[in-house]
Amino acid sequence: MTEKPILVGDFNLREIEELKVLARRRKALVLAHYYCPPAVQEVANFVGDSLGLSQTAAASPVEVIIFAGVHFMAETASILCPEKKVVLVNPEAGCPMADMITYKGLAARKMELPGAAVLTYVNSPAAVKTLSDMCCTSANVVPVLKSIPAKTVLMTPDQNLAAFAQKLVPEKKIISWDGFCPTHHRLSQRILNGLKVKYPEALVAAHPECRPEVLATADFIGSTSAIIKYTKGETTREFIILTEQGIGHCLRLDRPDAVFHFPEGMICPNMKKNTLADLRRALETLSPEVRVSAEIRRAALAPIEKMLRIT
């Protein structure tokens, strides 16, 4: 007779416990981004944003990192800790925004902008980072930008993060790349207005990857970690959250008394490729490993380390 799985909400608790045991047996640290499916977040030792995950990977004494996220995140972890084995849970999980910029494209643009510094969002390929003066995340973009001596800064690849930063750091002249995150960029002011009419009491928290016209009417703008902190610190019990729906898992754990509304379709299909089955396979086989060549690693590490010093 097959035992029935214990299901709580969408979770199969037995499977989650099994995977936790497997991770311990493999002496692996499981990291998951806030946008991953909730069940995968439940298995993880640490759930965070791209910066927090890489820093955790680097600080941990564990030799094997199992990364539930997208390719550039595992790549960044491997750059920061080359002595560790970094395994990406699903090798098909890429980032369309990161794919909107290439080494060749950036090299050509730099030729047209002599004197401009290049500030690259971590959501980018390692090769692109090698051409950048500094990297940033949505959590630290303002202090990082302010620390750059050049007045003119080419910000890549996210045009919306660049527009957000320009508002907060007007003393810089920002030239932006024309990339965007399809999940956040699809959100229009019309959709947000509809939600505001439906939930008039709710506070609006938005990620800076959203379009400027969407950010213009938000009550709070910040990275995923900042949004979590914001909702924890507010007494309001109703929020409209303008970022990927996976964050809802952490938000609800932290504020079980509150209601979180998300616009329809705020889902990153790549983050959702990190399934429990993939996680099990990654833990069993400790593959596929993500590794960056020594040459690219050396050059990409410098702008990442500069950012970490500022942060």
Ligand code: SF4
């Ligand atoms: S949410 Fe957007 S930026 Fe993040 S991984 Fe998905 S496509 Fe890339």
